[in-house]
Amino acid sequence: MNDRPIRILTIDDEENIRSSFRLFLEDFDYEVIEAKNGREGLQLFESEKPDLVLCDLRMPEIDGLEVLSKIRETSPDTPIIVASGTGVIGDAIEAVRRGAWNYLLKPIQDLSTLQHAIEQALERARLIKENRAYQVRLEEEVIARTEDLQRTMDDLKNTHNQVKLSEERYRSIYENLQDVYFEILLDGEIREISPSITQISDYTCEELIGASVWEFYPRRDDREHFIEELKIHGITSDYELHLRDKNGKIVPCSINARLLPAQNDRPAIICGTLRDISERKLAEAHIERLAYYDALTDLPNRRLLIDRLERDLARARRHKHYGAMLFLDLDRFKNINDSLGHHVGDALLEEVARRLTNDLRLEDTVSRLGGDEFIMLLSDMGEEPTNAASQTQIKAEQIQKQLSLPYKVLGHDLHITPSIGVAIFPSDDDPDENGNDILRHADTAMYRAKDDGRDAIRFFLPSMQAAADQRLNIEKDLRYALERNEMELYFQPQVDPTGKIVGAETLLRWHHPDKGFISPAEFIPVAEATGLILPIGLWVLEMSCRQIKTWTDKGLSIGHLAVNVSPRQFRQPGFIHQVYQVIAQTEADPQQLGLELTEGMVIDNIADTIEKMQALKRMGIELSIDDFGTGYSSLAYLKRLPLDIIKIDQSFVRDIQTDESDAAIVETIIVMAHHLNLNVIAEGVETDFEFDFLNQRDCLIYQGYYFSRPVPEPEFTRMLQSAQQLPLETG
Numbered sequence: 051m052n053d054r055p056i057r058i059l060t061i062d063d064e065e066n067i068r069s070s071f072r073l074f075l076e077d078f079d080y081e082v083i084e085a086k087n088g089r090e091g092l093q094l095f096e097s098e099k100p101d102l103v104l105c106d107l108r109m110p111e112i113d114g115l116e117v118l119s120k121i122r123e124t125s126p127d128t129p130i131i132v133a134s135g136t137g138v139i140g141d142a143i144e145a146v147r148r149g150a151w152n153y154l155l156k157p158i159q160d161l162s163t164l165q166h167a168i169e170q171a172l173e174r175a176r177l178i179k180e181n182r183a184y185q186v187r188l189e190e191e192v193i194a195r196t197e198d199l200q201r202t203m204d205d206l207k208n209t210h211n212q213v214k215l216s217e218e219r220y221r222s223i224y225e226n227l228q229d230v231y232f233e234i235l236l237d238g239e240i241r242e243i244s245p246s247i248t249q250i251s252d253y254t255c256e257e258l259i260g261a262s263v264w265e266f267y268p269r270r271d272d273r274e275h276f277i278e279e280l281k282i283h284g285i286t287s288d289y290e291l292h293l294r295d296k297n298g299k300i301v302p303c304s305i306n307a308r309l310l311p312a313q314n315d316r317p318a319i320i321c322g323t324l325r326d327i328s329e330r331k332l333a334e335a336h337i338e339r340l341a342y343y344d345a346l347t348d349l350p351n352r353r354l355l356i357d358r359l360e361r362d363l364a365r366a367r368r369h370k371h372y373g374a375m376l377f378l379d380l381d382r383f384k385n386i387n388d389s390l391g392h393h394v395g396d397a398l399l400e401e402v403a404r405r406l407t408n409d410l411r412l413e414d415t416v417s418r419l420g421g422d423e424f425i426m427l428l429s430d431m432g433e434e435p436t437n438a439a440s441q442t443q444i445k446a447e448q449i450q451k452q453l454s455l456p457y458k459v460l461g462h463d464l465h466i467t468p469s470i471g472v473a474i475f476p477s478d479d480d481p482d483e484n485g486n487d488i489l490r491h492a493d494t495a496m497y498r499a500k501d502d503g504r505d506a507i508r509f510f511l512p513s514m515q516a517a518a519d520q521r522l523n524i525e526k527d528l529r530y531a532l533e534r535n536e537m538e539l540y541f542q543p544q545v546d547p548t549g550k551i552v553g554a555e556t557l558l559r560w561h562h563p564d565k566g567f568i569s570p571a572e573f574i575p576v577a578e579a580t581g582l583i584l585p586i587g588l589w590v591l592e593m594s595c596r597q598i599k600t601w602t603d604k605g606l607s608i609g610h611l612a613v614n615v616s617p618r619q620f621r622q623p624g625f626i627h628q629v630y631q632v633i634a635q636t637e638a639d640p641q642q643l644g645l646e647l648t649e650g651m652v653i654d655n656i657a658d659t660i661e662k663m664q665a666l667k668r669m670g671i672e673l674s675i676d677d678f679g680t681g682y683s684s685l686a687y688l689k690r691l692p693l694d695i696i697k698i699d700q701s702f703v704r705d706i707q708t709d710e711s712d713a714a715i716v717e718t719i720i721v722m723a724h725h726l727n728l729n730v731i732a733e734g735v736e737t738d739f740e741f742d743f744l745n746q747r748d749c750l751i752y753q754g755y756y757f758s759r760p761v762p763e764p765e766f767t768r769m770l771q772s773a774q775q776l777p778l779e780t781g
């Protein structure tokens with residue numbers, strides 16, 4: 051690998067934009083080359099071979115789209131990010147269609163989005179390159195091996211010729227060969243097989259000759275692959291496959307074979323030798339287990355743990371999420387060992403191992419370090435550290451509970467508790483942290499748990515501990531919030547430019563008996579993390595539908611009542627059916643129901659998402675994207691979704707007056723939405739200025755304190771009744 055700095059070519063006709071990019075990018079140690087127009091850009095691309103291109107769209111001479119096409123033609127793996135001004139949405143879509151890796155709106159008011167886009171593109175380019183290199187290496191290896199084989203087979207051929215020289219010698223070699231010699235036709239018919247096959251398969255030669263070899267070679271895909279190999283290379287060596295012997299037992303074998311094309315009146319045949327490698331396989335497996343697994347519990351040992359930890363750590367850094375390590379030590383295990391003997395202690399450890407591995411996720415690891423110390427490695431506990439801490443706390447509690455259940459071991463009734471230390475990784479302030487550091491942190495935290503009287507869970511970082519405690523309190527109370535009737539729905543009107551109510555959004559309120567009102571911004575994430583969002587979300591949906599029905603019965607039309615759907619809710623397998631049932635049970639008019647989804651959740655697993663969204667649309671439900679503009683909005687994706695509405699995030703509306711680029715973004719979103727035939731709702735409208743600005747740009751629906759705060763049901767119903775009209779506040 052060479053380590054020259056990453057070279058970025060910026061093509062832009064505006065000198066000040068180029069230099070602002072340069073100043074910013076050089077801070078990240080990128081080498082920046084600049085071109086002031088498309089022609090120069092293409093020349094520099096040829097001569098300098100940059101790792102990434104950042105290109106404007108509208109330029110004199112050769113425009114950005116053409117540059118894009120030319121570069122894609124000659125160098126399809128080089129990432130190109132297009133940056134362009136507003137009002138050229140058509141161009142942006144065209145750029146994405148022609149293969150731009152990403153599209154950024156100029157002016158880029160927050161250059162960190164640029165940095166993020168560049169990093170993302172480079173990472174993807176790196177993966178593509180790695181993949182290619184891997185393929186090349188594979189091919190080289192195949193060639194080298196084929197040559198090797200050719201030599202082996204030449205030798206075999208010589209032997210074969212010699213064998214032919216003397217029928218006598220041939221017979222004796224043939225009959226005493228340890229490996230099995232065979233000849234089969236391409237359709238699998240066995241023409242010839244040497245007697246040693248009986249030792250491997252229990253079949254006699256007579257039983258086999260004339261039969262089809264495929265009967266003994268059960269795996270169809272495997273044997274197709276085998277024939278394919280032979281057809282391509284003419285030979286295979288040490289090809290491993292599984293045969294079935296006369297008793298139905300599977301025998302691992304290795305084959306050296308060669309395809310002899312048809313000659314004169316002899317059909318094409320496959321000939322070669324076959325060897326039973328059962329023993330070799332057993333030995334290999336045994337060696338692997340000794341090296342990587344704990345002999346008593348069969349769990350991964352420290353070495354394999356550190357391996358997986360390093361892998362998880364790298365992955366967590368790459369994907370910007372957090373993992374957790376739980377360091378478990380059994381309290382007073384030594385007493386059991388000393389008083390009841392090692393064999394009881396060992397049996398107890400085995401049972402602990404079993405409980406720890408019960409319903410373990412595939413990507414997680416349980417390891418035994420030795421003695422009574424176990425490690426549990428949990429990957430991907432979320433993208434936000436305090437959230438990861440609360441998730442881990444939940445998981446650790448489950449384990450604590452599991453391990454504390456009574457044990458019956460070799461006739462003894464035992465009880466034991468664990469002390470658990472937790473380290474969340476990667477830690478934000480130590481970029482050099484490695485696997486051993488994490489292990490040490492978790493160990494330290496475990497000792498803190500012991501110091502605090504054992505049978506406890508402690509986090510290494512105080513900030514994580516605080517987050518876990520805080521979340522835990524909310525979570526504890528949240529569990530009972532529904533049944534204790536502490537939840538209530540508020541409704542916030544959505545109005546047209548004249549102030550007429552055309553819809554509303556359901557917003558959840560929690561009146562905590564001691565703590566008073568708790569904001570959904572605080573408890574929804576906890577509900578999401580713990581899964582409590584499922585019952586809560588269902589309740590909100592049910593109550594909203596019931597409310598729609600009540601209003602309909604009173605002759606009031608709400609237009610649409612929009613209900614927030616959280617990611618976990620949307621992703622649960624039965625979600626569509628659940629919505630269907632709620633509508634059926636409440637007899638609400640589905641045409642009056644809306645669901646608000648977020649960008650993040652629809653971009654994840656796009657195919658499945660589109661299917662779900664289409665099912666909802668078929669029921670007549672209106673779909674909107676909430677908080678639009680805050681996520682990684684991609685034009686390409688948006689076009690593919692069966693959406694009705696985009697809700698412009700409050701943060702943009704808030705800054706319309708003070709931030710020109712936010713104003714530009716809002717403008718672009720409105721233009722783009724109209725272009726895609728979508729409606730726009732502006733959220734968080736608070737002032738005259740904001741309303742006027744949006745109204746002038748043809749935004750048709752508004753939601754915000756300017757018109758009304760979210761209000762309880764009776765108040766909202768009164769609003770609906772009073773001519774369904776909200777007075778525009780003035781001043």
Ligand code: C2E
Binds near residue numbers: 542
């Ligand atoms: P959201 O979906 O973006 O909801 C809009 C939030 O902005 C609401 O806060 C609303 O009260 C507030 N808001 C509306 N107009 C204005 C305004 O003019 N100025 C200001 N400063 N704020 C305004 P709320 O009710 O605190 O809800 C916060 C978030 O909690 C919601 O954001 C939503 O993500 C979540 N949430 C609320 N209820 C539910 C629910 O039933 N289910 C789910 N999954 N999430 C919910």
Ligand code: CA
Binds near residue numbers: 555614646676
């Ligand atoms: Ca919402």
Ligand code: CA
Binds near residue numbers: 697
């Ligand atoms: Ca929103």
